[in-house]
Amino acid sequence: MSTASVPLPGWISYGVIPLINLVIAFFFSGLVVWLIGENPFEALKYLIDGALGRGDAIGFTLFYATSFIFTGLSVAVAFHAGLFNIGAEGQAYVGGLGAALVALALDRYVPWYVTMPFAVIGAAVFGAAWAFIPAWLQAKRGSHIVITTIMFNFIGAALMVYLLVHVLIVPGKMAPETRTFLPGGQLPKLDWLMAIFGLKLGPAPFNVSFIIALVMCFLVWLLIWRTRFGYEMRTLGISPSAAVYAGIPYVRTVIIAMLISGGLAGMMSLNAVMGASARLQVEFVGGAGFVGIAVSLMGRSHPVGIILAALLFGILYQGGGDLSFEMPNITRDMIVVIQGLVILFAGALEYMLRPVMVRIYQQFAGRKSASQKLAGT
């Protein structure tokens, strides 16, 4: 038997335990850094400095975090319906096509804020479309969604390379990418937001998609915990047999949940394609879809948790880049190792400390209620 069903107050489950996990992860990362002969404290200083030290550093951190929020939400929505969507990477990639087509079509004629809603829809529809086939296969044929979404990542990548090399490429150019969008097809930077805090954004591509991401966080929260469909998704995700009993249609629920999930992943492209590079390029997703899995796991599939986890990974991404620049011994691969440790301790091993915490808490709470009793008599 375990202590799994012993209730712990929220501030321990969602505050203390993740924090301790993070400290452990950093401790082991420090150990690795120390083993390769660098000073872990200095490394940490470079990491933090590189991620949060200057205005543009923060801008880059938030830019990465924006992408991770989208993909994190994507994974979380599917997860609530009991589906493990590994395909956010491919859905974001194909979503980029939707965003780019809208931007290419409208950027000449209208300002960005007119283009934006259409681009959001375009990115979401294309991302959703890429999730539809695996969803349909799962719902109708029972093909496991983990396998099919992985396959669709590869197919999506091949498709996008083909389109960029043969169809969307600017004639006469070498680079497999679309033409640069005019300002009417770009999402403006949020330098005014940074200015409020007295920071200068500099070259960092932190842009309006961040606000879209926050809106999506709210909408996802609303969807999961305040709508009938969210209720159906959660029922199916926790207890498929209860869902059958309740008359919740499996096929419809699976497909809609995956469409929403794919749509959210697709929106990640707004940030990279329309916010940063102003053109569609090969491999612009850069692993954000996979990071989304970790972000969702760490954030317990809750939008607030996802925002926090996305910020953490944004810091690791941005700060890690700086760190490997300052300490050449610590290569990019080392940064991946550190990220892996964070995922391991804060995500996969999230329950490792639970029994210990339960014991400490029970002793503490026991003493408290005993003393209350004494005071009462």
Added chain:
Amino acid sequence: MSLDNDKKPAIELVGIDKRFGAVHANRDINLTVAKGSIHGIIGENGAGKSTLMSILYGFYQADAGEIRISGAPVAIRDSQTAISAGIGMVHQHFMLVEDFTVLENVMLGAEGGQLLRRGVASARKELKRLETDYGLDVDPDALIEELPVGSQQRVEILKALYRGAEILILDEPTGVLTPAEADHLFRILQVLRDQGKTIILITHKLREIMAITDTVSVMRRGEMVATRKTKETTVEELAELMVGRRVLLRVEKGEANPGAPLLSVRNLTVKDGRGVTMVDDVSFDVHAGEIVGIAGVAGNGQSELLEAIAGIRKPFSGDILIDGKPVAGVDPARLRALGLAHIPEDRHHMGLVLKFEEYENSILGYHRDPRYGRGGLLDLDAIRKDAEEKIAKYDIRPPNPRLKTANFSGGNQQKIVVAREIERDPKMLLVGQPTRGVDIGAIEFIHRRIVEMRDAGKAVLLVSVELDEIRALSDRILVMFAGKVVGEKTPDAGEQTLGLMMAGIAA
């Protein structure tokens, strides 16, 4: 072991106290269990019986109090220490690996060394010994999933004995057993006691308490209110001690007033996942204003019949008619809209999502109802208010719609389901094992509700493995055996007659 030691009680609980937030589950409990006795513990749903046993088994920590085993104080920090103190527990929901054999399950966690082979051989020998000593017959090489529930339970007992249990705790062991299996279990328990083991038995069935225990303790609202020698007490006294008032042990009901048939089943055949025929060409009607009971030993097709009517299982052939309209194969949501409510047999699997808060479960299946929201949005205030009303009306404890459903006691979980389905005021009610794990006060309450439904002109179809329950509630009884309806009787048919029919011996 010295004689002196033998006289010491097996277990002494002194001043055990436990709170879960606002719920005071155990209040200053004192309990002494004599060595070599069967000690019954009874009490209403939520009285704190399972909590007390969980403390003894190290699953929870008491806030205050002491546990003494054979006179010596023991700090039971987890189930590991409980096991080494000689305490074994048979859980109501079995903790067995379905696709392991009996032997593998018994050894699990006590494999003895790195090399499996030696462990297997000695485990097999030990198992053999336990079997012959205690009459615990199960095939050590059978797969768990292929065993009937009664045998699975015996495996749980073997597991505990294999780990050297001297004290055995059984929490509502008969809830899932057929009467014959329950008898078998009790014979085993008696043998165990005669060999010097100590047994704590929690049950809601006073008949069982009277039949098998030596001593019985009564809990009420977290307190230990009485302990009696079983020989010196009566069912009536125990019931009153439990509930704090006199309880009606029989259902009061007048004559039925059957109207037109509301629910008809015609030549229904249902197969399970492997293509085995579970329901075989069954036909019957349930009229408005009557209760039709389906009697039968568990596993003779009643569950599949109920699920087919509820739209959960696709029938293989035949018709189901509601108000004359064919509905075979229609999904549960549409059936609910047609006025069909369903209290499922297995609340943990179907009737409830245990991780949900109580109020969320109070709308399961009715979550699309306009009263619970506008458009696609849920109106949480309305849902919680509705849940609170049901909690008050059905005396669900603790009265907190925000509590996670898993943290309600078993009987209170059942009341959540019953309240949800009955309060919808359906036209037809399917009821599976409505009082499994429910205390006598609540049984009285639920039975009365079901009879009220009948008197209000609803059609009620009742499936239960409790023959007493079927006979007390039904206006007509259909007996099922091997997937077929083998006969129809009135409730005054003798237990003997029905028993023979259920065994497939007489029609």
